[in-house]
Structure formats: C-alpha cells, structure tokens
Amino acid sequence: MWVWLHKFASPPHCYRLARTTRAVVRLERIRADRGCTLWRAGARTPDYQQGDAFRIIYVHAPSAWMSLCVYVVMALASAIGLIWRIKLAHAVAASCAPIGASFAFCSAGHGCPVGSADVGHLVGVGRTPDFGLILLFLYLGYIALRASIDDLQRADRASAVLALVGVVNVPIIHYSVVWWNTLHQPATVTKMAAPSISTSMLIPLLMMIVGFTLCFVALLLVRVRGEVLRRERSAGWIREAMA
Amino acid sequence: MAALLSSLLAADSLLKSDAQDGSLEQYVLSGQPLTWLLLAKIAAHWVLSGLPLVLISPLVAIALGVPGHALDVVVGSLLLGTLTLSLLGGIGAALTVGLRRGSLLLSLLVLPLAMPLLIFGSRAIELAIAAEPVAGPMYLLGALFVLAFTLAPLTAAAAVRISVD
Numbered sequence: 001m002w003v004w005l006h007k008f009a010s011p012p013h014c015y016r017l018a019r020t021t022r023a024v025v026r027l028e029r030i031r032a033d034r035g036c037t038l039w040r041a042g043a044r045t046p047d048y049q050q051g052d053a054f055r056i057i058y059v060h061a062p063s064a065w066m067s068l069c070v071y072v073v074m075a076l077a078s079a080i081g082l083i084w085r086i087k088l089a090h091a092v093a094a095s096c097a098p099i100g101a102s103f104a105f106c107s108a109g110h111g112c113p114v115g116s117a118d119v120g121h122l123v124g125v126g127r128t129p130d131f132g133l134i135l136l137f138l139y140l141g142y143i144a145l146r147a148s149i150d151d152l153q154r155a156d157r158a159s160a161v162l163a164l165v166g167v168v169n170v171p172i173i174h175y176s177v178v179w180w181n182t183l184h185q186p187a188t189v190t191k192m193a194a195p196s197i198s199t200s201m202l203i204p205l206l207m208m209i210v211g212f213t214l215c216f217v218a219l220l221l222v223r224v225r226g227e228v229l230r231r232e233r234s235a236g237w238i239r240e241a242m243a
Numbered sequence: 244m245a246a247l248l249s250s251l252l253a254a255d256s257l258l259k260s261d262a263q264d265g266s267l268e269q270y271v272l273s274g275q276p277l278t279w280l281l282l283a284k285i286a287a288h289w290v291l292s293g294l295p296l297v298l299i300s301p302l303v304a305i306a307l308g309v310p311g312h313a314l315d316v317v318v319g320s321l322l323l324g325t326l327t328l329s330l331l332g333g334i335g336a337a338l339t340v341g342l343r344r345g346s347l348l349l350s351l352l353v354l355p356l357a358m359p360l361l362i363f364g365s366r367a368i369e370l371a372i373a374a375e376p377v378a379g380p381m382y383l384l385g386a387l388f389v390l391a392f393t394l395a396p397l398t399a400a401a402a403v404r405i406s407v408d
Contacts (some may be wrong), residue, residue, distance in 0.1 A: 134355045141352040148342050159406045169356050176359035
C-alpha cells in the first residue's frame with residue numbers, strides 16, 4: 001500500500017521523476033512570469049504616492065516570501081532525513097540552501113532601497129530589510145557548517161540539527177525584528193493601517209509569487225538531480241542510466 | 244548595552260569551544276545522560292562568563308549615566324540575556340566542536356539566533372530609561388530563556404553525539 005510513497009526515497013526513482021517533472025514546471029513558470037509581466041506593462045500608471053518605486057514590490061515581496069518558504073522546506077527535509085534516516089531527504093535539504101540564500105540575498109538587497117521608498121508597507125509586511133539579512137546569515141551558516149565537515153553523513157546530520165534549531169527561531173526572529181522596527185517609528189504603524197493594496201497591483205503580485213515558487217521547484221529539481229549524481233556516483237544504476 | 248551584549252557573544256564562543264576539546268568523548272562514553280552533563284557544562288560556563296558581567300553591569304550603567312530607577316531592569320535583562328546566550332552558544336559549540344575553523348563558524352551560527360535577545364534587551368533598557376513599563380520585553384526575554392533552557396541542552400546533546408561518533 002505504501003510502496004508508492006517509499007519509492008520517493010529511492011535515488012534512481014527520484015532522479016527519473018525529477019527529470020520528467022522539470023519540463024512541466026519550467027513551462028508553467030514561464031507562463032506565470034510572462035502573465036505578470038504583461039499585466040504589469042498594461043497597468044503603466046505609476047503609484048500616486050511612490051511613483052515607479054512601487055514596482056520593486058514585484059520582486060521584493062516574492063523573494064522575501066520564497067526565502068522563508070525555502071527555509072521551511074529545508075527544515076522539513078532535514079527533519080525527515082534525521083528521523084527516518086532517508087539519504088535523499090538530506091540531498092534535498094542540501095540543495096535547498098543555496099537557492100534559499102540567493103532568494104534571501106535578493107530580498108535583503110532590495111530591502112534597503114525599499115525601506116526608504118516605503119514600499120513594504122503596502123502589503124503590510126512592515127519594514128523587514130534586516131530580517132532578510134538575518135535569514136541570509138542563517139543560510140550562510142548552514143552552508144558553511146555543511147562545507148566544513150568532510151564526512152558526508154556527519155555533515156548531513158549536523159546541518160539538519162542546525163536547520164531545525166533555525167526553524168524554531170525563524171518566527172521569533174521575524175517578529176522581534178518587525179516589532180523592533182515598527183515600535184521605533186510610530187509613523188509606519190499608521191501607514192500600515194491606511195492603504196491596502198489595490199486589485200490591479202495584487203493580481204500581478206500573486207502571479208509573481210506563483211512564478212517564483214515554480215522557479216524554486218524547477219531549480220530544486222535540477223539541483224537535486226546534481227546532488228543525487230554526486231552522492232551516488234559509484235552506484236550501479238547511474239552507469240546504466242548514463243550508458 | 245547592545246554593544247555589551249554583542250561583545251559577550253564573541254567571548255562566549257571562544258571560551259566554549261576551547262573548553263570542550265578534551266574530555267567530550269569521556270562524557271559521551273560515561274553512561275550518564277548527556278543532556279544533564281551539557282546543562283551543567285553550560286551553567287558552569289555562564290557562571291564564569293555571564294555572571295561577572297551581570298554583577299558588574301550596575302557599575303557600568305551608572306558610569307554611562309543610566310538613571311537609578313532603571314538599574315534593576317539593566318541587571319534583570321542582562322541576567323536573562325546572558326543565560327540564554329550561554330545556552331545558544333552551547334548548541335553552536337556542540338555543532339562545531341570537531342572542526343578546525345570552529346570559532347569563526349560558531350559566531351556565524353549563533354549571531355542570527357541571538358538577534359531577538361539583543362533587540363528585546365536593548366528595548367527593555369530604553370523603556371526603563373524613559374521610565375515606561377518594561378513588562379513586555381522582559382516577559383519576552385523570559386520566554387526566550389525558558390524555551391532555550393528546555394530545548395537547548397537536548398539539541399546540544401544530539402549535536403555532540405553527531406560530532407563525536
């Protein structure tokens with residue numbers, strides 16, 4: 001009954017599955033991104049408060065969202081790997097980290113100009129450029145810990161523990177940073193309550209988030225294939241697959 | 244005050260990783276519960292590094308011109324903050340104990356986790372200096388300490404087992 005589930009833990013099966021699903025995901029991602037771009041080009045009027053600066057939101061909010069989402073995926077994969085000792089889950093977690101780090105870098109990168117343009121407040125996320133930076137440090141610590149342990153199994157398990165510690169702390173860090181920033185500036189609190197986002201901006205934003213998520217899935221599938229190849233390089237099935 | 248806490252962080256990491264080099268395998272092999280051993284280890288480390296800071300903080304605060312009514316908040320927030328930092332440092336040290344460049348990595352691992360402590364600690368002290376109620380940040384610091392106190396020794400024990408075997 002559970003055979004279909006257990007098959008996902010087998011590297012050869014996953015390797016083949018990743019190859020077939022990747023094409024589908026890539027197609028959908030291109031469709032979502034293009035839809036957003038078209039919509040955005042259609043709504044050419046700049047915002048009356050912020051001019052063209054609000055357009056940063058189409059990149060900033062999805063990348064901030066994805067950097068959190070990738071961390072949760074990474075921690076889930078680490079927990080699965082740690083509890084049921086599934087090697088493939090560790091491979092997934094390892095391939096999540098660089099993707100998440102680049103998303104966090106993106107969100108921290110535009111967070112700084114965004115903070116001055118007050119774009120973040122439109123969706124009520126508050127001023128969180130600092131949070132993107134902290135998340136980036138969490139990812140970098142994970143990658144550095146993994147890289148500095150030579151033995152693969154030990155590296156897997158140690159970094160899995162770190163990912164779990166991190167995911168317990170992520171909501172705490174998030175709220176502490178948000179409270180810190182908003183408590184210091186009473187103006188932002190009133191600003192957050194007043195303007196809610198209009199539909200013409202919300203729909204392309206949601207499409208962009210879908211596009212980013214699919215982009216992450218596509219990248220993850222590619223990286224997992226690479227990781228599986230690297231880890232199983234001496235296995236027989238790879239030689240058969242390559243032949 | 245935030246600078247004081249962050250300077251503590253650096254000192255924390257170095258002491259911890261040095262202290263754990265030799266006898267760690269004996270702890271694992273001794274048959275005693277590793278969680279309690281590590282908790283004792285962390286407590287001893289806190290007595291050496293955190294407690295003096297807490298004791299000396301009223302003097303430093305007076306030297307920095309903090310008003311008298313804020314002194315108990317300074318001491319209390321530093322007490323909770325240093326305890327939690329020692330516990331977090333324990334996890335980090337346990338993860339990096341077998342590594343050559345451990346101390347640098349350790350500060351990278353612990354710094355993001357210690358961020359809420361710095362924020363709430365400095366917030367409590369600011370409020371106290373302005374003679375406003377400080378219960379909110381102090382409760383949050385206490386909650387963070389309880390969370391770290393219950394989970395950190397377990398996590399550190401798991402990490403030590405991974406690092407040693």
